[in-house]
Amino acid sequence: MAAERLDAIVVGAGAAGLACAADLVGGGLSVRLVEADGSPGGRMRTDRVSGFTVDRGFQVFNTSYPQVRKRLDLRRLRLRRFSPAVLVATPRGNRRFTDPTRDLRGGRDLLVGRVASPRDLLAVGALSARDMLEPTARLRSRPDTTTHATLRKAGISEDLIETFFRPFLSGVFLEEDLDTSARVFHLVWRTFLRGTQCLPADGIQAVPLQLAAELPPGVLLTRAPVDSLTDGGVRLADGAELDARAVVVAAGPRAAARLLPGLEIPEGRTVTTVYHAAERSPLTEPTLVVDERRRFLNTCVLTEVHPHFARDGRALVSTSVLGELPPARDASLRAALAEVYGTDTDSWETVHRTTVPDALPAMPPHHPLTRTTRLRAGRYACGDHRATGSLQGALASGARAAREVLADLGRGRVRP
Incomplete structure (x- = not known):
């Protein structure tokens, strides 16, 4: 036959x-x-390791993607939200960068000028309003340049770029130079403004x-x-x-x-994510933390997003770094986390680590959007x-x- x-x-x-x-x-x-x-x-894979739920690399689910809304039943995913804020670890202490349209009280650091000057706040507000409201076709047709250049053109100071945008976007695009296409940045920024950042209860x-x-x-x-x-x-x-x-x-x-x-x-971007278990949660909120000094891309306490990511009652901390993480860097990463979280990390157990080659494609200016x-x-x-x-x-x-x-x-x- x-x-x-x-x-x-x-x-x-x-x-x-x-x-x-x-x-x-x-x-x-x-x-x-x-x-x-x-x-x-x-x-998009999830492993179960010694009672912990760990994704292969730190991942976030954005509810505003058009294809997501067309194809997925979000209720069935039982989504758990991150807070609408990012904590920036700086040598002057942690600073909270909050979306004030979602959490006005949490925007205290913005309002008193600890994160950005009034001029920067106006520039970020104008950029955000334009990206959120402008038709997608117009965003796609803008002249292209680097993300860094488009932020400067929008009137955002180098100080705010170094304090917030570079450490935050390094984790989004997996590159530290802000060389990603400005068109890609504007589209991604739009999704952050319009959507909610979540994780499914059972992992990505x-x-x-x-x-x-x-x-x-x-x-x-x-x-x-x-x-x-x-x-x-x-x-x-x-x-x-x-x-x-x-x-x-x-x-x-x-x-x-x-x-x-x-x-x-x-060209592909590689990222390594390390999962630590701690007896107590070092940060009792589901908030992403980024580092102004870029010793890591981002870190968060996943069990604050969903307690069942750890079945034994301990806190599960996820931390990602750009590229591979040689064992020689473990001690320096723990030291950075101890400083950022304000706690002793020597007793934290490393429960899993994963390196993801080609986690994202490089997207320099004039990168085709489709x-x-x-x-x-x-x-x-x-x-x-x-x-x-x-x-x-x-x-x-x-x-x-x-x-x-x-x-x-x-x-x-x-x-x-």
């Missing part, structure tokens, strides 16, 4: 692959979504698991690593071949480049490395791939 010939195969069950597969199925195609791992998720992998649960039975095939693409489809690592009219590679950038020689991929997924006849590539480094970028790229496949195969329509 001849093997079934599918309409489309999607390689990789991260956010982009899940969105693509869902829209292809919705367009009436026969689809197989193949995933090398035992479960879907891509970089609850997001792709919900997307996968919406697929019809038999579409998702796990533990099926792809060895290579063939003229008529894909060859799996076990030698089995699947045939299809179209193949969409939705894997990470390095895996995609292996399967699609010649594919142009951006691009075609078509490579050649029957071959497509999608993912946040083909759009913007975010969940929104991944989902939107997967949706674009589905639209282009459906258009090329002459079948159906999917949502924009």
Whole structure:
């Protein structure tokens, strides 16, 4: 009996692959979504380690992404909120940068000038109002430059950039030079202003698991690593071949480049996250802490976001640093955390650490906010490395791939 010939195969069950597969199925195609791992998720993965719930790298779920609102049932995720503030650790003590539209009392440091001058506050307010209210198409069409240049053009002082924007955005874009595209910055700043920063009660992998649960039975095939693409489809690592009219590679950038020689991929940003368990919470609020001296990207007490991230009653502290973290830096990181939290960290237990290569693509000025997924006849590539480094970028790229496949195969329509 001849093997079934599918309409489309999607390689990789991260956010982009899940969105693509869902829209292809919705367009009436026969689809197989193949995933090398035992479960879907891509970089959005959650581990259970000695009773602790730990994501693979510190991640935050933003409720304002358009693709998120279209595809996910937020109530089912049982979201737990971070506070609408950032604590900035400075040599002069911790300073609180609060969104005053959400927490006026918490904006005391802003109001008395401990964080920013009145001129800076006016400049940040004007920039924020414009980013929040201006149509997205106009934001996308602005002349591009670096994030640092656009902040200075907005009238924000170098002092506030160094105190707040550089340490905060280093954790957002995984680069310390504020060289990320200003267009990307404005779009991301808009989502912070419009959305709420949360974590699902079961960890970040609850997001792709919900997307996968919406697929019809038999579409998702796990533990099926792809060895290579063939003229008529894909060859799996076990030698089995699947045939299809179209193949969409939705894997990470390095895996995609292996399967699609010649594919142009951006430089990747690497991040390491360390999880410590403490007998007592060093900060009794669900607030992100960043460091003016940039000894780390950010830190927070995850059990203040959701107590069940630790099952034994201890506090779970997450701290991320740019790149890899050699063991020789452990002592200096603990010392920095002791200073920032105002507590002894010698007794903290290291329960987990994870390094995520290519956690985000580099997005310098003139980085394309979206691009075609078509490579050649029957071959497509999608993912946040083909759009913007975010969940929104991944989902939107997967949706674009589905639209282009459906258009090329002459079948159906999917949502924009």
